[in-house]
Amino acid sequence: MPILRSLLGIFVAAAGCAAAEVGDPVGLEFFEARIRPLFVERCYECHSGDAKRIEGGLRLDTTSALRQGGDSGPIVAPGKPDESFLIACVSYADDGVNMPPSGKLAARQIADLRKWVELGAPLPAANDAGPQAAAKKSLAIDEQARNHWAFRPLQTHPSPTIADRSWPRQKLDWFVRRQLEEQDLRPAPAADRRTLIRRVTFDLLGLPPTFADVEKFAADASPDAYERLVDRLLASPHYGERWGRHWLDVARYGEDNPTNESTCKAPRHPYRYRDWVVKALNDDLPYDEFVRRQLAADLQPGLPPEELAATGFLGLSPVYHKEPKLSGDVIAMILADEWDERVDTITRGLLGLTVACARCHDHKFDPIRTQDYYALAGVMASTRLVERPLAATTPEDMRRLQDTQEAIVDVELRLSYAKAMRKTAEAAGEPTAPFEAQVRKFDAQLKELKARKLFAGPIADGVCDSGVWIDDADPAWTSLVFRPDRPRDLPVFVRGNPARPGEIVPRRFIEVLSSETPRPFAHGSGRLELADAIVGEAAGLTARVIVNRVWGWHFAQPLVRTPSNFGALGERPSHPELLDDLAARFVESGWSLKRLHREIVLSATYRQSSVHPQAGGPHDPALVDGDNRLLWRMNRRRLEPEAWRDAVLGVSGRLDLTSGGPSADLDDPQNVRRTIYGKVSRQNVADVLRLFDFPDAKQHAEERTPTTTPLQQLYLLNSEFMRANAEALVRAEAGGAKSPQGRLRAVFRRVLQRDPSPEEQDAARRLLRRDPAADVDPWPLLVHGLLAGNEFLYVD
Numbered sequence: 001m002p003i004l005r006s007l008l009g010i011f012v013a014a015a016g017c018a019a020a021e022v023g024d025p026v027g028l029e030f031f032e033a034r035i036r037p038l039f040v041e042r043c044y045e046c047h048s049g050d051a052k053r054i055e056g057g058l059r060l061d062t063t064s065a066l067r068q069g070g071d072s073g074p075i076v077a078p079g080k081p082d083e084s085f086l087i088a089c090v091s092y093a094d095d096g097v098n099m100p101p102s103g104k105l106a107a108r109q110i111a112d113l114r115k116w117v118e119l120g121a122p123l124p125a126a127n128d129a130g131p132q133a134a135a136k137k138s139l140a141i142d143e144q145a146r147n148h149w150a151f152r153p154l155q156t157h158p159s160p161t162i163a164d165r166s167w168p169r170q171k172l173d174w175f176v177r178r179q180l181e182e183q184d185l186r187p188a189p190a191a192d193r194r195t196l197i198r199r200v201t202f203d204l205l206g207l208p209p210t211f212a213d214v215e216k217f218a219a220d221a222s223p224d225a226y227e228r229l230v231d232r233l234l235a236s237p238h239y240g241e242r243w244g245r246h247w248l249d250v251a252r253y254g255e256d257n258p259t260n261e262s263t264c265k266a267p268r269h270p271y272r273y274r275d276w277v278v279k280a281l282n283d284d285l286p287y288d289e290f291v292r293r294q295l296a297a298d299l300q301p302g303l304p305p306e307e308l309a310a311t312g313f314l315g316l317s318p319v320y321h322k323e324p325k326l327s328g329d330v331i332a333m334i335l336a337d338e339w340d341e342r343v344d345t346i347t348r349g350l351l352g353l354t355v356a357c358a359r360c361h362d363h364k365f366d367p368i369r370t371q372d373y374y375a376l377a378g379v380m381a382s383t384r385l386v387e388r389p390l391a392a393t394t395p396e397d398m399r400r401l402q403d404t405q406e407a408i409v410d411v412e413l414r415l416s417y418a419k420a421m422r423k424t425a426e427a428a429g430e431p432t433a434p435f436e437a438q439v440r441k442f443d444a445q446l447k448e449l450k451a452r453k454l455f456a457g458p459i460a461d462g463v464c465d466s467g468v469w470i471d472d473a474d475p476a477w478t479s480l481v482f483r484p485d486r487p488r489d490l491p492v493f494v495r496g497n498p499a500r501p502g503e504i505v506p507r508r509f510i511e512v513l514s515s516e517t518p519r520p521f522a523h524g525s526g527r528l529e530l531a532d533a534i535v536g537e538a539a540g541l542t543a544r545v546i547v548n549r550v551w552g553w554h555f556a557q558p559l560v561r562t563p564s565n566f567g568a569l570g571e572r573p574s575h576p577e578l579l580d581d582l583a584a585r586f587v588e589s590g591w592s593l594k595r596l597h598r599e600i601v602l603s604a605t606y607r608q609s610s611v612h613p614q615a616g617g618p619h620d621p622a623l624v625d626g627d628n629r630l631l632w633r634m635n636r637r638r639l640e641p642e643a644w645r646d647a648v649l650g651v652s653g654r655l656d657l658t659s660g661g662p663s664a665d666l667d668d669p670q671n672v673r674r675t676i677y678g679k680v681s682r683q684n685v686a687d688v689l690r691l692f693d694f695p696d697a698k699q700h701a702e703e704r705t706p707t708t709t710p711l712q713q714l715y716l717l718n719s720e721f722m723r724a725n726a727e728a729l730v731r732a733e734a735g736g737a738k739s740p741q742g743r744l745r746a747v748f749r750r751v752l753q754r755d756p757s758p759e760e761q762d763a764a765r766r767l768l769r770r771d772p773a774a775d776v777d778p779w780p781l782l783v784h785g786l787l788a789g790n791e792f793l794y795v796d
Helices: 004-010 014-019 025-042 063-068 085-090 107-118 130-136 171-182 193-205 211-219 225-234 237-250 271-282 287-299 305-315 328-351 370-381 395-427 433-451 527-534 539-555 576-588 593-602 641-652 710-718 720-732 740-752 758-768 778-787
Strands: 383-389 459-471 479-484 490-493 501-505
Touching: 025 107, 085 107, 171 576, 171 593, 193 211, 193 225, 193 237, 193 593, 211 225, 225 593, 237 271, 237 539, 271 287, 271 305, 271 459, 287 305, 287 459, 287 527, 287 539, 305 383, 305 459, 328 370, 328 459, 328 527, 328 539, 370 383, 370 490, 370 501, 370 527, 383 395, 395 433, 395 459, 395 479, 539 576, 539 593, 576 593, 641 720, 641 740, 710 720, 720 740, 720 778, 740 758, 740 778, 758 778
Parallel strands: none
Antiparallel strands: 383 459, 459 479, 490 501
């Protein structure tokens, strides 16, 4: 049966697919980056305009053909993967048709197809010319392309004219107020001091203020009280822990790999990158240098060796198993997928562009050529993931460490195969001598490798310059060959297939972001030149992207609601001049993130109440701006799992504020450290993270999407973590000669930083009337209820 039947429904489901087309930028981005390359690789040979014969009447290279389907009709139910014949086929169901017939797709490819169907099987707008025709027409990189709003040079803007000149506290407020006035809206009043200190303390530290902190701030009538509070919070070492966790989402930080086979074992020292991020943010390392060091600290002369931990940004990239028994073509595709993920993380994370969509063809929506993609992929193909000493050592010792670790993996694999063959021969009653010899040889090699004296100081997982090639001269054993200091320019992989190389593309920067024709990178892999271009020629775009992310982390809604896509499919900013002005002044101020935070949290916009006095009435601002895009009030938001867990531990008196060091299991009841110091697994995510919207660490996370599920509530009500902390808090307040009312007040002050209301006191008294016959202490129940309540879980 032709491969057609297995892939027919991927593209059809005509009505459903049409509903998920233009207007769904996330879905279209996913289709272009993950689904179309899969179709190109596995389907186009029989199902495109270039096919010798279009099998089953199905073309997969145009949107209109995809909607129409083939001779067998649609087999995808948009949004319902379990009801889609496509998913059954590619999953090799026992009682169904198994497709493709040449071999089952990789697990991650099937997962991508399921996700695409769940998204509604989105497709781009009709393009009957197809990608082949588009490829033949040269994509213009001209002034019009460079005039896209996000690519323009930064410029500051004068404060606009507004009616109420008394409201602004910072320059950004003038832009917000002007757009409110244009819609005849008024901002919410300022939040009260108790609300404000809780908000800004959670925002900057990820921890709640103490009752004493709240009372002191509420009683401080000095005009600079809030400014002094903000400066104190920004100077706290806990600031880097809070904002480091935000950055780790962008960097898709993980401490293992998606699988754990011999060629993709977990890195040994991942926490050193995390600790570097925390320290860099606490030190207010300028953002341009923050980027440079993560991409190329090893190529910057004069940096202390401990700064090499920064290269964990790439050194902790997801790695997949490369079984030596596989063919060179298969290994090449795995490598190409890994390079693709790194290009995607760099370009979406730092530049807000979906460059990976140009892997198989010129970008369908943005002025990014396939040559741009392979120019960056060549940088990744010239970069090796290695362990880096964090103390002074010789280049020879460093290379010995790297080569020995690689050799151990290879010899261990060969030894395991030799032992397996020996066992098979023995079971079959055949001679085992040939395999005995191999076992002895590899065992001796392994002992020699492990006996080598290697660098014994602190080590981080990072990168170095080294081209990687595939050696498949031995048909029984495919291996990778690393050539230090020998960079590699990649050819264009025709339709994304490494087995079909096209023109060679020199390593260079993206053309549309370059002021002139980009020059080839001339120094090593080109990572440092790439970093310099990102914060140099593309400084305007880079600054807009990070300023937008910081704004979104403060307001729970960025100015550009597609923070990793500033291209044509992305949304335009709600306040264009505000974003430009903030980004321009961010660069002028030396790329200081702390200065950016300070301006945002000191603004009148940030200090607004989350409740508007006109809400619910005839002049409710929500009638004009239901999403609060114009910021007529502050957004109420739920704490992330890290801040919530830390707050529970903090108010119970159990939180260990020790910073840095190896990670601990977050599912371990004895782990009471801050959540940022918990293990982040790409395989088995801790319950508290998995249930509360922690992003997939296998790929760059654009943003977190809050959900509300029954499992979350069950965790809050029934988890051992909640019970243990409620009991710890009760024990902490049980001592002394406090009356029940005094004890209740102390509990409220710990958990909610306030005294209980008369109504709450009455309800508590009823709960605390202990039945002598009942063997249950009501105090932990009361505390548990407070910890699970919305007032604790949400920030106003």
